[in-house]
Amino acid sequence: MDFLHTPGPTTTQQATTNAVDLSRKILLDLFGPPERRTFAVVFWDGSREQPGDRAPEFTLVLRRPDALRRMLLPPSELTLAETYLRGDIEIEGDPGAATGVADDLSALLTALARLARVTLRLQALPADDRAPVATDGGQFHHAGLRHSLERDRAAVRHHYDLGNDFYALWLDRRMVYSCAYFPTGGETLDEAQEAKLELICRKLRLRPGERLLDIGCGWGGLICYAAERYGVEALGITLSQAQAELARERIAAAGLGGRCRVEICDYRELPPAAVFDKVVSVGMVEHVGRTQMPTYFEAAFRHTRPGGLFLNHGIVLAAPPPRGALSRLSARLWGQGAFIQRYIFPDGELLPAGEMLSYAEEQGFEPRDLESLREHYALTLDHWRRRLEERRTEAVALVGEQLYRAWRLYLAGSAWRFRVGQIGIVQMLFARQTARGRVELPSTRADLYAERPLERSLGA
Numbered sequence: 001m002d003f004l005h006t007p008g009p010t011t012t013q014q015a016t017t018n019a020v021d022l023s024r025k026i027l028l029d030l031f032g033p034p035e036r037r038t039f040a041v042v043f044w045d046g047s048r049e050q051p052g053d054r055a056p057e058f059t060l061v062l063r064r065p066d067a068l069r070r071m072l073l074p075p076s077e078l079t080l081a082e083t084y085l086r087g088d089i090e091i092e093g094d095p096g097a098a099t100g101v102a103d104d105l106s107a108l109l110t111a112l113a114r115l116a117r118v119t120l121r122l123q124a125l126p127a128d129d130r131a132p133v134a135t136d137g138g139q140f141h142h143a144g145l146r147h148s149l150e151r152d153r154a155a156v157r158h159h160y161d162l163g164n165d166f167y168a169l170w171l172d173r174r175m176v177y178s179c180a181y182f183p184t185g186g187e188t189l190d191e192a193q194e195a196k197l198e199l200i201c202r203k204l205r206l207r208p209g210e211r212l213l214d215i216g217c218g219w220g221g222l223i224c225y226a227a228e229r230y231g232v233e234a235l236g237i238t239l240s241q242a243q244a245e246l247a248r249e250r251i252a253a254a255g256l257g258g259r260c261r262v263e264i265c266d267y268r269e270l271p272p273a274a275v276f277d278k279v280v281s282v283g284m285v286e287h288v289g290r291t292q293m294p295t296y297f298e299a300a301f302r303h304t305r306p307g308g309l310f311l312n313h314g315i316v317l318a319a320p321p322p323r324g325a326l327s328r329l330s331a332r333l334w335g336q337g338a339f340i341q342r343y344i345f346p347d348g349e350l351l352p353a354g355e356m357l358s359y360a361e362e363q364g365f366e367p368r369d370l371e372s373l374r375e376h377y378a379l380t381l382d383h384w385r386r387r388l389e390e391r392r393t394e395a396v397a398l399v400g401e402q403l404y405r406a407w408r409l410y411l412a413g414s415a416w417r418f419r420v421g422q423i424g425i426v427q428m429l430f431a432r433q434t435a436r437g438r439v440e441l442p443s444t445r446a447d448l449y450a451e452r453p454l455e456r457s458l459g460a
Helices: 011-032 067-072 077-086 093-109 111-126 149-160 164-170 187-204 221-230 242-251 291-302 325-334 338-343 353-362 374-390 392-399 401-419
Strands: 040-042 057-064 087-091 211-215 233-238 261-264 276-282 304-317 367-370 424-432
Touching: 011 067, 011 093, 011 111, 011 211, 057 093, 057 401, 067 077, 067 111, 067 211, 077 087, 077 093, 077 338, 077 401, 087 093, 087 374, 093 111, 093 338, 093 401, 111 325, 149 242, 164 242, 164 374, 164 392, 187 221, 187 304, 187 374, 211 221, 221 233, 221 242, 221 261, 242 261, 261 401, 291 353, 338 401, 353 367, 353 424, 374 392, 374 401, 401 424
Parallel strands: 040 057, 211 233, 211 276, 233 261, 276 304
Antiparallel strands: 057 087, 304 424, 367 424
């Protein structure tokens, strides 16, 4: 009766079925039933789980039977991120939404019984004997003492010397690499970045002939704008050779060589006698570090003339630190921020706005204005991430697949963290008083929002 015998599944088919079933159980343990989730899951055999009848915020694609094992053993932000960098998983849709789900996983470390159950199931998944694809591309290799001059140079160049062509793919036409300003929310990226430059110049109350110092000037967008629109004489300093070269080319092309210059210089290396009417720092304070913060504000104070102004624009911590010993231990084990430290911003350090403010006051500055642009940075990062995704082929050709993935994940994850209030960004305006307490500021803020003269309007 052999003709009645129906062949059973092959060993390979059975192994795949078992691994899919086990992966489904792990996902159930971690995130609950599919209909309660905000995301879809596609398994390597083509089967999928949908979040009920609603459209998923993103789709997690598990490309191999051991994908969850690679993602979560050991459970940490870095392990999870590197699984994506290697291509073991794919994130279809907005990776920012996946950041929130990833953060939820950190709570697993405080639920010991569930952690033990999930770990046993992860260990039961197939273990691929092949060596994992390396994730060395783009890592920062530490050298020297943290926040020493040499190590800061290496850290900044690691981030900014990826190549001007890479940044030009997704930044605005001026290549302004900091939070844009969206007065209505409907501006293009070019318009929003110009609006930000205008806002900074207005807050500094720039006037023709004044001397402006830009600490961390990037590709020179702000100093060129200030020289063109406000007639100042501007010095920009950066630690990136690539940035300095392009900034100088753009200054020359704009005919601003007599009013703008860019030097490769650390803020700690400026000549003590160099004094400016106005000083600005945009998106640089994140590199300074807590130990150097007094030195940073002392340098800014020293280089601002009495009666002058200093504007500091930077990212700050917005969410309170974890409370309770178990929560603090969980956060430490999960290692939030380890991915950005290794691949994107080595040695970067964020402080609460209040702590930063206190360092400035200790050096002698008087705070005159503080404005949060948190929602504006979420919008900026959305623009950058979409523009990078649109130029994926070119980006991969320039920096490779892993670095493209790292930057896509970084931009999307940062947008999510700004949106939910984990991090923020503030513009702080400080004054250096004269000996008699005088500060060159109007009595109200009305001038910041007055209708712009024609020659200063967007697109002019």
